[in-house]
Amino acid sequence: MKFRSERDALLDALGIAARAATTRGGAPQALSGVRAEVVGDTLHLAGSDLDLTVQVELPVSATEPGVAVIPAKLATDIVRALEPGAVSVEVDEGEARIAAGRSQFAVRLLASEEFVKLRDPAPDAVTLAAADFADALRQVVPAVSHDEATRPILTGVLMAAEPGGLRLVATDSYRLAVRDLPGQTVLREGQKVLVPGRALGELARVLANAETVTLRLDPEQATFEVGTTRVSTRLIEGEFPNYRQLIPASYPNKLTVGREPLLAAVRRVRLLARENTPVRLNLRPDGLELTAIDPEHGQAREDLDAKYEGAEMVVAFNPQYLIDGVEAATGVEVTLETLDALKPATLRSTEAPDYLYLLMPVRVS
Amino acid sequence: MTATLPEPEPTILHVDMNAFYAAVEVLEDPSLAGKPVIVGGTGDRGVVAACSYEARMFGIRSAMPSTRARRLCPHAVFIPGHFDLYGDYSRRIHEVFKAFTPLVEGIALDEAFLDVAGARRLFGPAASIAHAIRDRIRDDLGLSCSVGAATTKFIAKLASEAAKPTASMKGIEPGLGVKVVEPGDELAFLHPLPVQALWGVGPATFERLSRFGVRTVGELAELPEATLTTALGAATGSHLHALAWARDDRRVEPDRATKSVSHEETYAHDHHELEPLRLETVRMADSVASRLRAHHLAGRTINLKVRFHDFRTITRSRTLPIAVDRGTVIARVAGELLETIDPTSGVRLLGVGVSNLTEDAAEQLTLDDADPAGWTDADRAVDEIRRRFGDRAVGPAALVGRDGLLLRRRGDQQWGPGADD
Numbered sequence: 001m002k003f004r005s006e007r008d009a010l011l012d013a014l015g016i017a018a019r020a021a022t023t024r025g026g027a028p029q030a031l032s033g034v035r036a037e038v039v040g041d042t043l044h045l046a047g048s049d050l051d052l053t054v055q056v057e058l059p060v061s062a063t064e065p066g067v068a069v070i071p072a073k074l075a076t077d078i079v080r081a082l083e084p085g086a087v088s089v090e091v092d093e094g095e096a097r098i099a100a101g102r103s104q105f106a107v108r109l110l111a112s113e114e115f116v117k118l119r120d121p122a123p124d125a126v127t128l129a130a131a132d133f134a135d136a137l138r139q140v141v142p143a144v145s146h147d148e149a150t151r152p153i154l155t156g157v158l159m160a161a162e163p164g165g166l167r168l169v170a171t172d173s174y175r176l177a178v179r180d181l182p183g184q185t186v187l188r189e190g191q192k193v194l195v196p197g198r199a200l201g202e203l204a205r206v207l208a209n210a211e212t213v214t215l216r217l218d219p220e221q222a223t224f225e226v227g228t229t230r231v232s233t234r235l236i237e238g239e240f241p242n243y244r245q246l247i248p249a250s251y252p253n254k255l256t257v258g259r260e261p262l263l264a265a266v267r268r269v270r271l272l273a274r275e276n277t278p279v280r281l282n283l284r285p286d287g288l289e290l291t292a293i294d295p296e297h298g299q300a301r302e303d304l305d306a307k308y309e310g311a312e313m314v315v316a317f318n319p320q321y322l323i324d325g326v327e328a329a330t331g332v333e334v335t336l337e338t339l340d341a342l343k344p345a346t347l348r349s350t351e352a353p354d355y356l357y358l359l360m361p362v363r364v365s
Numbered sequence: 366m367t368a369t370l371p372e373p374e375p376t377i378l379h380v381d382m383n384a385f386y387a388a389v390e391v392l393e394d395p396s397l398a399g400k401p402v403i404v405g406g407t408g409d410r411g412v413v414a415a416c417s418y419e420a421r422m423f424g425i426r427s428a429m430p431s432t433r434a435r436r437l438c439p440h441a442v443f444i445p446g447h448f449d450l451y452g453d454y455s456r457r458i459h460e461v462f463k464a465f466t467p468l469v470e471g472i473a474l475d476e477a478f479l480d481v482a483g484a485r486r487l488f489g490p491a492a493s494i495a496h497a498i499r500d501r502i503r504d505d506l507g508l509s510c511s512v513g514a515a516t517t518k519f520i521a522k523l524a525s526e527a528a529k530p531t532a533s534m535k536g537i538e539p540g541l542g543v544k545v546v547e548p549g550d551e552l553a554f555l556h557p558l559p560v561q562a563l564w565g566v567g568p569a570t571f572e573r574l575s576r577f578g579v580r581t582v583g584e585l586a587e588l589p590e591a592t593l594t595t596a597l598g599a600a601t602g603s604h605l606h607a608l609a610w611a612r613d614d615r616r617v618e619p620d621r622a623t624k625s626v627s628h629e630e631t632y633a634h635d636h637h638e639l640e641p642l643r644l645e646t647v648r649m650a651d652s653v654a655s656r657l658r659a660h661h662l663a664g665r666t667i668n669l670k671v672r673f674h675d676f677r678t679i680t681r682s683r684t685l686p687i688a689v690d691r692g693t694v695i696a697r698v699a700g701e702l703l704e705t706i707d708p709t710s711g712v713r714l715l716g717v718g719v720s721n722l723t724e725d726a727a728e729q730l731t732l733d734d735a736d737p738a739g740w741t742d743a744d745r746a747v748d749e750i751r752r753r754f755g756d757r758a759v760g761p762a763a764l765v766g767r768d769g770l771l772l773r774r775r776g777d778q779q780w781g782p783g784a785d786d
Contacts, residue, residue, distance in 0.1 A: 147685065171732060173731045173732050173733060174729055174730075174731055174732070175732075176732060241732070243732075246732055246735050278729075318729055342730060342734075343735060344732065344735045358732070360729065360730040360731055360732055360734065360735065361730055362729050362730065363730055
């Protein structure tokens, strides 16, 4: 295998594929590498941790085809450190020789036969607008659970066909984010799949400048294609919790407040809300008061202009969870609706009804 | 320097409950009064954790193998122990202490140091406070204790020992109840005591000291420090020399909050396979969770402790994103930690614990709390059922055997397995 490429283009491609590589104990050592294959004038790079596989294609000027698995982190670090300009890569006798200008590296290869077999994705494809999908991921992915041990089901984002569109749902059992994409008929009627949040997080990184994203589904895996990048992931098996019954039909108490001012105020007040200390929202007819009390260090208080209809009450939230929800909402104003201080509160944008964030309070004495 | 230190006063109290576990058992079952009662493991590897003074008349002492105790007094009443109950009484005892001073340092369930320097203006001299505490514990709880008062922790502890009842074949002597060692009298009190009274003098050290003809603390004090450090090593030597001259500058360190809640058991027979141990983790997790909830605590770190046949002990732990108090979650994590160990050489002790505790006063609610069919409600129902009908009324399905629920509470095998295991 032998090819030449521009350093920046090669670094971008390596960086994307290398993020899926894993050094997790128990995984084959080859999975700490990036698989590189030259076919014609195209370099195919792939990184995988068995669950998630990321593939990138890059046009190069190739002089010899071939396959090799190169240590991912080392290769990325080397290419990043090289002078800008042309980089040549040649694989020979168990080594990858990476050279640019007067720098030369010889990196020992990993066993390519240990690398995962790359599967062809399902032939059936649907296409959706990248910008909308990227927005939806930004709003929903922060709510997924990272706790593989206790409830692996919650580490996924539910993608479900709803009448009139596609719905994305994620929850870590403390908050629940729901985003509707009207008009997107990606799935068959009634179909739903559970896609690992980690894969969607990686997908979101490559969606930034794309126009469309193509989804191919088969019973075990989902593949997203964006330009020359392909993100494939195992689907999570199991039944997602019945989240619909958690969303109250109506609320007696409703706060309307500016999104940016609320975000800024929570960020300030949380300076005195350390781990396990909540931010308290004092909901009053004349506005909103935020307080945080850290028994060791002191307290913070901030008043905000807000419109409130309902019974005066204090409700407390984990500040990060609250920030995640307010950040994910769009528009100038958000509403926070609640039944009482121990029931889930619902955060919405006043302008965009397609997003909903359900947040469980913190019980304070 | 013109400043002078204030006159020392005996403001450190050491309160030690008399035959605590046995006394609590008698309170709970008055038919035991006056009988030799032994709390401890009843199986082959069991030891005596505590015994009543009636049992001590037969020469039974704590830490003695249960088999030996049984030979000394075949008609003694053996009780496996009710750890939860002792904990409850201990908390009530601490409430009495806290009424006198916030500076309480618990050493064990039945033993604590109190600094009463600031309490004298309200309650009078240390001796009066010692008597008042003793009376309150007797009147409110029906338990007796011994109190030592001195200028140092070390002398206060020896003083409480000197105030204790004694039991011999002739009968039970009630003891002083309160012993105050006045400032200046420390050496006169200390030096006649046998040298084993000092902390750190075990059989090996005693044997070495005997070669110097040392039998009392006074004789130890007469030895040059250099001789002691040569004979016993630098640390032990200077430590004992300081104690022999009644020098002990440790302060009473008030209790910090509970650090962890755990449940461990020693088995009558080593386990060589994972399957029975999996069941044990479920059992223990359930017990730990119940206690966490009872104390309004939740913890983020789940710990699994395993002691092998050769006494090699390992712990495995995992920290969760939030504090939990649910048996199912603790059992699940403990079970996963268990899968990482190899039991083939034999497991003699297993323990499940939760640390990294927070008070649930600020508890992050979960969507399960909002869901009528959620787990949390099930756990709360379990607590309620146990409160009303007893611990064995309900438990995890995995623990239901042919003879009913195989539930164990902490303390059931605290001091070695029961005879029926």
